[in-house]
Amino acid sequence: MIHPMLTTQQILKGCKKCGKTLKGRSDKKFCDDYCRSSFNNELKSVSNNLVRNINNALARNRRILENLLPRDGQKAKVNREKLIQQGFQFRYFTHTSTNRKGNPCYYCYEYGYLPLENNWLLLLKREEEE
DSSP: OOOTTSOHHHHHOBOTTTOOBOOSOTTOOOSSHHHHHHHHHHHHHHHHHHHHHHHHHHHHHHHHHHHHSOTTOOOEEEEHHHHHHTTOOTTOOSEEEEOTTSOEEEEETTEEEEEOSTTEEEEEEOOOOO
């Protein structure tokens, strides 16, 4: 028997996560907080994975540049192929700047590179700004 206070729409409406029949407010979408949180986390997981993957690529690029630069902070000249062999992904960088000659420098946080001729790169470290 249908409860006299419930409309047909309320009886047929189910939780967006688990499908359990909803009781209560007519605009209710989830049966409980767990289902609501779980549903929204699944929606966001695709974009969170994208952001996580990009952050991981940026961190890897930074680590590669840091390891190839001498410890004394001097600049170093490296062939592009060496970075690629270590897993460097050139499409990911945090920012760019332009040197005095107007050439672009690409950075992964404080470590960067300036493309030179014949697939060579000048690796550099930007000094911390206070």
